[in-house]
Amino acid sequence: MEFISDIVSLLSATLRISTPLVFAAMAGLFAERSGVIDFGLEGKMLAAAFVAATGSYFLGSPWLGLALAIVCCVTLSLLHGFASVTHKGDQVVSCVAINILMIGLTTALAAAWFGQEGLTPTLNDEQRFFEINLPFAEALRPIPFIGTIYSDIISGHYIFVYFAYILVPIVYWVVFKTSFGLRLRAVGENPSAVDTAGISVYGMRYKALMINGILVAFAGAYLSTAINANFFREMSAGRGYLALAALIFGKWHPKTALIACLLFGFTDALQIRLQGVALPIVGVIPVQFIQALPYILTVVLLAGFVGRAIAPRAIGQPYIKEG
Amino acid sequence: MTTLVDKSKVPWWVSNAIVPLVNLILALFVSGLFIFIAGENPIQAVQLIIYGSFGYIEGFAYTLYYATNFIFTGLAFAVAFHCRLFNIGGEGQAYLGGLGVFLIAFYFSFLPLPIVWLLAIAGSVLFGAAWAFIPAYLQAYRGSHVVITTIMFNFIASALMVYLLVDVIRDTNQMGPQTASIAKDLWFPMFKDITQLFGIKTRYSPLNISFFLAILASFFVWFLIWRTKWGYEMRAVGHNTRAAVYAGISPNRNIIIAMLVSGALAGMLGVNEILGVHHRVIVNFPAGYGFTGIAVALMGRNHPIGIFLGAFLFGILYQGGSEVTFDMPNISRYMFVAVQGVIILFSGALENLFRPQIESFFVKRLNKERTT
Numbered sequence: 001m002e003f004i005s006d007i008v009s010l011l012s013a014t015l016r017i018s019t020p021l022v023f024a025a026m027a028g029l030f031a032e033r034s035g036v037i038d039f040g041l042e043g044k045m046l047a048a049a050f051v052a053a054t055g056s057y058f059l060g061s062p063w064l065g066l067a068l069a070i071v072c073c074v075t076l077s078l079l080h081g082f083a084s085v086t087h088k089g090d091q092v093v094s095c096v097a098i099n100i101l102m103i104g105l106t107t108a109l110a111a112a113w114f115g116q117e118g119l120t121p122t123l124n125d126e127q128r129f130f131e132i133n134l135p136f137a138e139a140l141r142p143i144p145f146i147g148t149i150y151s152d153i154i155s156g157h158y159i160f161v162y163f164a165y166i167l168v169p170i171v172y173w174v175v176f177k178t179s180f181g182l183r184l185r186a187v188g189e190n191p192s193a194v195d196t197a198g199i200s201v202y203g204m205r206y207k208a209l210m211i212n213g214i215l216v217a218f219a220g221a222y223l224s225t226a227i228n229a230n231f232f233r234e235m236s237a238g239r240g241y242l243a244l245a246a247l248i249f250g251k252w253h254p255k256t257a258l259i260a261c262l263l264f265g266f267t268d269a270l271q272i273r274l275q276g277v278a279l280p281i282v283g284v285i286p287v288q289f290i291q292a293l294p295y296i297l298t299v300v301l302l303a304g305f306v307g308r309a310i311a312p313r314a315i316g317q318p319y320i321k322e323g
Numbered sequence: 324m325t326t327l328v329d330k331s332k333v334p335w336w337v338s339n340a341i342v343p344l345v346n347l348i349l350a351l352f353v354s355g356l357f358i359f360i361a362g363e364n365p366i367q368a369v370q371l372i373i374y375g376s377f378g379y380i381e382g383f384a385y386t387l388y389y390a391t392n393f394i395f396t397g398l399a400f401a402v403a404f405h406c407r408l409f410n411i412g413g414e415g416q417a418y419l420g421g422l423g424v425f426l427i428a429f430y431f432s433f434l435p436l437p438i439v440w441l442l443a444i445a446g447s448v449l450f451g452a453a454w455a456f457i458p459a460y461l462q463a464y465r466g467s468h469v470v471i472t473t474i475m476f477n478f479i480a481s482a483l484m485v486y487l488l489v490d491v492i493r494d495t496n497q498m499g500p501q502t503a504s505i506a507k508d509l510w511f512p513m514f515k516d517i518t519q520l521f522g523i524k525t526r527y528s529p530l531n532i533s534f535f536l537a538i539l540a541s542f543f544v545w546f547l548i549w550r551t552k553w554g555y556e557m558r559a560v561g562h563n564t565r566a567a568v569y570a571g572i573s574p575n576r577n578i579i580i581a582m583l584v585s586g587a588l589a590g591m592l593g594v595n596e597i598l599g600v601h602h603r604v605i606v607n608f609p610a611g612y613g614f615t616g617i618a619v620a621l622m623g624r625n626h627p628i629g630i631f632l633g634a635f636l637f638g639i640l641y642q643g644g645s646e647v648t649f650d651m652p653n654i655s656r657y658m659f660v661a662v663q664g665v666i667i668l669f670s671g672a673l674e675n676l677f678r679p680q681i682e683s684f685f686v687k688r689l690n691k692e693r694t695t
Binding site: 089090098111286295298299 | 357360361362409411457458461465466467468470471472474475476478479482483485486489490614617618621653654655657658659660661662663664665667668671672673674675676
């Protein structure tokens with residue numbers, strides 16, 4: 001029976017760990033589908049984590065913290081747009097700037113405001129989110145299989161987790177079934193055609209970036225006000241890049257990106273479980289190697305051993321209006 | 324809409340000196356705002372920075388020591404950038420480069436002196452380049468974006484080095500995870516040793532003869548990029564890949580060459596840190612210098628002279644910055660990481676913010692002078 005409980009906790013952890021990746025990947029999807037590269041997910045996630053924790057600490061409510069994080073991330077996305085859409089600056093450079101700026105600023109401001117380099121005070125129960133048990137979780141538990149799945153894997157997560165997995169079909173619907181989505185994809189593939197149709201290319205890209213900011217804020221707030229009770233230095237730990245890799249591996253499609261996010265989440269959950277465990281044949285794998293697994297997996301997936309990814313055609317190119 | 328200026332009429336010093344300078348001033352102004360937000364006086368901070376980096380001889384030596392590291396990592400980013408590649412893996416490449424230096428200096432210490440040094444430098448070049456090779460190969464032949472793969476290789480390098488330092492090459496007589504020290508006669512001569520030759524006594528500073536190696540590397544990069552067929556091909560691929568293909572240049576080959584050279588230059592940071600300063604490998608000795616190289620290169624417009632100036636400026640910021648963190652409790656050293664971000668933003672991504680205005684201003688003035 002221990003085997004089953006291992007699997008149950010592994011799957012439950014996978015859902016929990018994948019959540020910020022799902023938010024960030026969906027955020028990246030909007031930006032990149034509109035033709036704007038977003039390596040800045042990492043920096044924005046970090047900023048959101050810091051702002052959410054700080055806001056919640058001062059204002060006493062994690063929801064207000066989340067709201068501030070959204071404002072912060074939308075501002076950063078607009079900055080990215082200002083540099084790379086309006087001023088046609090290099091999109092990758094703009095992202096790198098945002099990432100480095102946020103590593104520095106979050107840590108420095110935590111030091112200035114709370115006296116500890118890159119650490120915000122621990123949030124109390126009112127200042128953070130809590131796991132919620134779904135209705136009938138206790139009542140259904142005795143039912144074999146379905147009960148276990150429902151009560152032990154699906155129930156008992158933070159609200160963010162449910163929101164993330166509901167978000168994916170919504171994103172699918174918006175991007176592939178609405179006229180907004182059609183325009184969004186068109187702007188990323190062939191901006192001049194969209195311009196000819198009388199739709200503002202810049203306007204579409206800015207709208208996409210605003211949605212991007214809102215969604216990535218959830219990822220950051222989840223890190224600092226839900227699974228952890230404070231912000232710490234560089235707590236995003238490369239998740240922004242992992243999410244982007246998941247997006248690329250998922251060929252800029254919400255469904256496949258979700259699967260890639262879950263794969264990363266599963267690897268990470270497995271890596272936590274495997275630490276210090278002696279495996280058959282190989283014995284105990286050095287902990288550093290296990291910790292590097294998600295990063296190695298990213299490189300392997302990006303190497304495209306499962307088919308080459310084709311990006312939106314106009315990605316990374318500033319749009320220069322004729323005339 | 325701003326009026327477009329005929330590029331050929333803009334004097335070189337406007338686009339290559341005035342515009343970058345205006346961007347830098349803007350960046351420093353925004354950085355001043357951050358210091359203000361953190362609750363300290365920005366003007367006082369500037370005074371401390373200038374005192375810390377120029378006020379006394381050891382302070383100035385520290386400034387040049389930091390500049391040495393930034394020249395290496397700045398050149399590394401610039402070479403890749405000329406081929407339109409974003410090598411943000413300088414951190415990991417430098418880490419591995421340091422391992423290469425150590426392994427040779429430690430296991431080949433029986434060889435005569437200048438030969439060990441040359442081999443150790445070769446070791447840094449080889450290890451740094453090797454760590455850049457896989458991302459380079461994947462970018463060239465599989466289209467995996469080099470930004471993500473190099474960042475991942477930073478994480479992997481960090482895990483690998485901790486593993487090696489804890490389990491493989493650790494000196495068990497030491498408390499922390501670090502290697503044993505290399506033989507003392509292999510240590511690079513320090514600044515204080517050199518001033519002593521001239522009868523001037525100075526206190527310790529980490530500046531060492533690696534500084535000259537950095538200058539040599541700058542000449543090498545200038546020669547490679549602007550005076551060789553290789554450099555020409557790299558720039559051609561970076562400028563317009565399709566045109567390069569029609570000219571018979573292989574983008575894949577050049578992507579790999581550019582990344583190998585870039586990794587090698589980043590790896591040479593290990594020479595300064597291992598032969599010059601620590602004399603052993605310690606956990607996380609690259610300490611963010613790899614990332615600073617990005618800001619240095621973008622500020623210096625990817626030219627060795629600009630990179631030298633950028634590296635010097637960051638040397639001032641780092642050394643003066645430690646003076647600031649010492650005197651101002653509210654300012655952490657990470658504030659200067661934020662400053663890097665701001666400089667990358669204004670010198671890189673927003674470089675065209677005021678360019679049209681500045682260029683047309685000067686062109687109009689020059690025209691007026693000519694007609695009167």
